[in-house]
Amino acid sequence: MSETKVEELVIISGKGGTGKTSITASFAVLAGFPVIADCDVDAADMHLILTPAVRERHEFWCGNEAVIRRADCIRCGKCLDLCRFGAIIPGGEGESYSVDPVACEGCGVCVRFCPAQAIDFPESLSGEWMVSETRCGPMVHARLGIAAENSGKLVSTVRREAKRLAEENGHRLVLVDGPPGIGCPVIASMTGASKALVVTEPTVSGEHDLERVLKLARHFDIPAAVCVNKWDLNPEMTGRIETLAIRSGARIAGRIRYDRAVTSAQIKKKAVVEIDAPSAEDIRRVWESLDLP
Amino acid sequence: MIISVASGKGGTGKTTVSVNLARTIGAGVQLLDCDVEEPNAHLFLKGREIGSDIVTIPIPTVDESLCDGCGECGRLCRYHAIVSFGSAPLVFPDLCHGCGGCALVCPRGAIRETGKRIGVVETRDADGITLIQGRLDIGVAMAPPLIRAVKSRLNREKTAILDAPPGTSCPVIATVRGSDFVVLVTEPTPFGLHDLGLAIEMIREIAVPFGVVVNRMGAGDDRVHRFCRDEGVPILLEIPDDRRIAEAYSRGELMVDALPDYTDHFATLMWNIRDFRNSGGK
Numbered sequence: 001m002s003e004t005k006v007e008e009l010v011i012i013s014g015k016g017g018t019g020k021t022s023i024t025a026s027f028a029v030l031a032g033f034p035v036i037a038d039c040d041v042d043a044a045d046m047h048l049i050l051t052p053a054v055r056e057r058h059e060f061w062c063g064n065e066a067v068i069r070r071a072d073c074i075r076c077g078k079c080l081d082l083c084r085f086g087a088i089i090p091g092g093e094g095e096s097y098s099v100d101p102v103a104c105e106g107c108g109v110c111v112r113f114c115p116a117q118a119i120d121f122p123e124s125l126s127g128e129w130m131v132s133e134t135r136c137g138p139m140v141h142a143r144l145g146i147a148a149e150n151s152g153k154l155v156s157t158v159r160r161e162a163k164r165l166a167e168e169n170g171h172r173l174v175l176v177d178g179p180p181g182i183g184c185p186v187i188a189s190m191t192g193a194s195k196a197l198v199v200t201e202p203t204v205s206g207e208h209d210l211e212r213v214l215k216l217a218r219h220f221d222i223p224a225a226v227c228v229n230k231w232d233l234n235p236e237m238t239g240r241i242e243t244l245a246i247r248s249g250a251r252i253a254g255r256i257r258y259d260r261a262v263t264s265a266q267i268k269k270k271a272v273v274e275i276d277a278p279s280a281e282d283i284r285r286v287w288e289s290l291d292l293p
Numbered sequence: 294m295i296i297s298v299a300s301g302k303g304g305t306g307k308t309t310v311s312v313n314l315a316r317t318i319g320a321g322v323q324l325l326d327c328d329v330e331e332p333n334a335h336l337f338l339k340g341r342e343i344g345s346d347i348v349t350i351p352i353p354t355v356d357e358s359l360c361d362g363c364g365e366c367g368r369l370c371r372y373h374a375i376v377s378f379g380s381a382p383l384v385f386p387d388l389c390h391g392c393g394g395c396a397l398v399c400p401r402g403a404i405r406e407t408g409k410r411i412g413v414v415e416t417r418d419a420d421g422i423t424l425i426q427g428r429l430d431i432g433v434a435m436a437p438p439l440i441r442a443v444k445s446r447l448n449r450e451k452t453a454i455l456d457a458p459p460g461t462s463c464p465v466i467a468t469v470r471g472s473d474f475v476v477l478v479t480e481p482t483p484f485g486l487h488d489l490g491l492a493i494e495m496i497r498e499i500a501v502p503f504g505v506v507v508n509r510m511g512a513g514d515d516r517v518h519r520f521c522r523d524e525g526v527p528i529l530l531e532i533p534d535d536r537r538i539a540e541a542y543s544r545g546e547l548m549v550d551a552l553p554d555y556t557d558h559f560a561t562l563m564w565n566i567r568d569f570r571n572s573g574g575k
Contacts, residue, residue, distance in 0.1 A: 014331050016303010016459035021484065042462040043301045043491060045484040064371065084392055086441075102466055102499055107392035108371050144462055146491075147498045151462040152434065180303040180459050181330035184434035204545035205308065205333040212331060215431045233536075234543035263513050266483050 006166045008159075008174045009292055010039075010193040010222075014209030016180035018201045019229040022262050024177040025049040025271040026283045028136040032293065034173040036134065037162035038141040039155045039189040041127065046177050051269055052132030052139050060142065060157065062150040063106040065124040070096040072118035079110035079119065102147045126150045129157055131165065138165055152184035159189065172293035182216045190217065196224045197253060197290065198245075202237035210241060214248040224250040227286050231255035254286040295453045296566060297472040299496075301488025303459030305478045306508035306532065310562075311456040312337040313548050317559035320421025323451055327468040328458040329412060329427035329439045336545045340419025348427070348442040349408030350391035350435075357381040359403035366395035366404060387434060412439045414446065437467040444471075461488075461495040469496065474570050475503040476529065476562075481513035486520060493526065504569055506562065509534040529565040530558055 011024045025046060028036050038046040066087070068079070073096035080088040080097065087103035088110065099110075099119075111119045126149060129142035140162040142154050162174045178189040190196055196217050200206040210226065217224040226245040231238040242252050261277035273280045298311045312334055315324040326334040353366070353375055360381045367377035374389035375382050386409050396404040412429040427443040429436055436458070444467075447453050457468040469475050475496050479489040489505065496503045504527040507517055512534040521528050532538070532555075541551035549556045 013303075015333070017305060018303075040460075042460040042465075043303075043488045045302070045487055048483045048487055082393070082397070102470065105390055105392065106371055107390060107394055108369065109392050109394040109397065112369060112394065112398065146461070146494045147466055149463055181328075181436075181464075182431065183330045183429065183436045183464065185462070186330075187432075187434050201304075201543075203543040204336040205331075205542075208333060208336055209331040212431060219432045230539075233539055237543055260512070263482050267514055269483075 006163060006172060006174060007292060008163065008176060008193045009195050009197060009290065010176040010178050010190045011197050011199060012178040012186060012190060012213060013180055013199045014182060014213035015200065015205050018199045018206065019262070020199050021045045021049070021177055022266065022272055023199055023229070023283060024175055026273040027175055027287055029271045029273050030284065030287045031173050031175065033137045033171060034175050035137055035162045035166040035171045036139040037158050037174055037176045038139065039158050039176050039185065040179040041142045041151050041154045041158065041185065042144045042179070044141055044143065046139070047141055049266065049269055049271055050134040050136060050139060052134045052141065054130050054132045056131040058129050059125055060127045060129055060154055061123050062126040062153050063124050064108065064121045065101055065104050065106055066099045066108070066110050067120045067122060068097050068099055069118050069120060072116050073097055074116045074118070076115060078113055078115060082109050082113055105149060127154055129154065129161065131161065137171065140165065152188040155185045155188035182212055186216070190222055191220050193222055195290070196222045198224055198226045198250065199229050200226060200241060201230050202228055202234040202241060207237065207241050207244060211244060211248065214245065214250055218249060225253040225290060226250045227253040227256060229256045230258040232258050253289045254282065256282040256286065294474065295447070295455065295472045297455040297457055297469040297475045298478060299457035299465055299469055299475055299492060300459055300478045301461055301492035302479065302484050305480050305485060307478050308333045308337065308456055309542060309548060310476060310478050310506055311454050313559045314562060315422050315454050316547055316549050317556065318452060318563060321451055323423045323425065323448060323453040325443050325447060325453060325455045326424065326426035327440045327443055327455050329429045329436050329443065330458060332426045332428055334424060334456055335417060335426055337547055338419035338422055338424050340417045340424060342415055342417050344416040346414050347410055348412050348414055348439050349410050350389070350438045351393060351406035352386045352389045352391060352409045353384055353395045353404045354407045355381055355384065356403045356405070359401045361401060363400065365398045365400060369394045369398045390435065391438065411435070414442050416446070436464040440464060440467040461491045465495065466499065469501060470499055472501050474566055475501050476506055476566065477503055478506045478508055479517055480509045481507055481515065481517045485513070486517050489517065493524070502570060504529040504566065506530045506532065508532045527569055529569070530562040532558065
């Protein structure tokens with residue numbers, strides 16, 4: 001028996017709030033039972049539309065955090081000198097030093113060099129990830145702990161599990177809803193994906209951010225397609241963006257009109273293509289142009 | 294006073310609020326664009342560049358003639374950025390956080406640190422507003438060191454507005470830490486509400502007073518307002534869902550320039566921030 005290859009489409013945007021999640025949710029409905037991976041782990045919203053029933057819940061332990069034992073601290077200040085992340089809080093007169101857990105990057109330098117060996121280094125709980133059932137297919141999603149590190153590693157975990165699920169159960173497509181930006185969690189969302197769809201908007205920011213995110217896609221050698229959401233807000237800018245996209249080596253996947261029904265769908269916990277929305281037709285066309293299983 | 298403008302959800306209007314607030318305060322104010330992955334403030338406050346500095350993080354370089362392959366560096370490194378297999382170690386610069394531990398721990402002094410470029414900090418002047426922005430190089434994963442470099446240029450004697458990246462993770466925390474006040478921008482939609490909740494949890498963790506700006510008022514429902522009322526969170530400003538605002542934004546125009554009837558909104562916002570902070574915040 002030949003193994004079916006699982007395709008992985010990642011939806012990214014550079015700029016936030018361009019409509020990634022609304023479009024991905026619609027794709028989840030249009031695709032034939034895909035696996036959905038919500039990789040925007042620090043502001044995950046897909047579950048608000050796909051209302052998943054959680055089947056498995058896993059703690060995400062990742063990294064360590066320095067903790068100074070008050071009783072053993074000799075207040076020498078070595079940790080303060082060595083910490084490059086500004087995470088050591090010097091105590092006042094007669095008080096021990098302490099670590100700001102929000103600033104600590106878990107490098108362990110203070111732990112290793114404390115002359116009194118007064119610093120513990122417990123593992124930290126950085127969040128949780130879940131496997132759920134939705135009306136469109138299984139979904140892997142996560143929640144990064146409050147002010148926790150390691151969002152990139154949590155994204156990698158979500159993607160790995162989504163892919164495993166797809167392979168084990170014969171799904172041919174994983175839809176990855178990516179985070180905004182171009183940094184660590186975006187890189188973790190897109191490396192090795194089969195295709196990227198960049199959702200942008202016809203604004204100066206959308207144009208600027210698209211250019212950077214397309215460079216990132218090229219850097220990692222991911223074929224990219226671009227779709228301009230709310231295109232009719234500024235038709236001239238839409239044209240400019242599409243020219244830019246083609247010059248940057250991307251394909252045009254289509255335009256989606258400005259549509260207030262997108263918010264109405266969100267309020268009803270529906271994907272745009274599940275309600276009678278004018279832009280649903282545009283989203284269907286974009287989906288078809290991507291030529292995915 | 295240092296005011297950070299943040300949001301859980303992207304695209305709610307952080308940059309809109311930051312640039313219009315900066316213009317309303319006027320000459321002398323500093324605007325720090327800490328969304329170093331996608332800096333946009335300069336598209337609205339054009340001005341001229343007055344300086345640009347390359348930012349680096351220290352990464353290890355191994356002198357193989359001194360290394361005896363003891364592997365201490367690899368055992369210390371928590372990020373797998375330096376790995377030793379009984380010979381001179383391999384360095385993976387993209388994974389390095391620049392903690393300096395490997396150079397400190399090496400018993401033979403075989404590791405020294407050299408700078409690896411991660412981006413630039415540019416300073417611009419726009420009619421007396423000092424815009425300081427970070428721009429992360431493409432392919433670089435870690436934004437926080439660049440955000441810290443942007444913030445190190447802040448003049449504490451003057452008012453500063455910090456435009457944060459979206460989300461609630463490390464780059465946002467690196468931005469808002471040390472602020473006197475955080476403005477959380479949201480929209481009255483289910484996504485806006487959900488991500489506002491996450492952002493509030495994060496801000497409470499770092500204990501900075503905050504208030505909310507509701508953008509696109511009228512576009513969704515009233516759940517954000519009900520939530521703020523129940524949580525005792527002040528709403529500092531409401532910006533209506535006005536297609537003219539979206540169109541002006543699309544062209545890179547400031548709201549207070551393109552639609553002067555909104556100038557009062559941002560004066561009121563500043564007044565509310567001062568008032569709320571002076572009354573002790575929460």
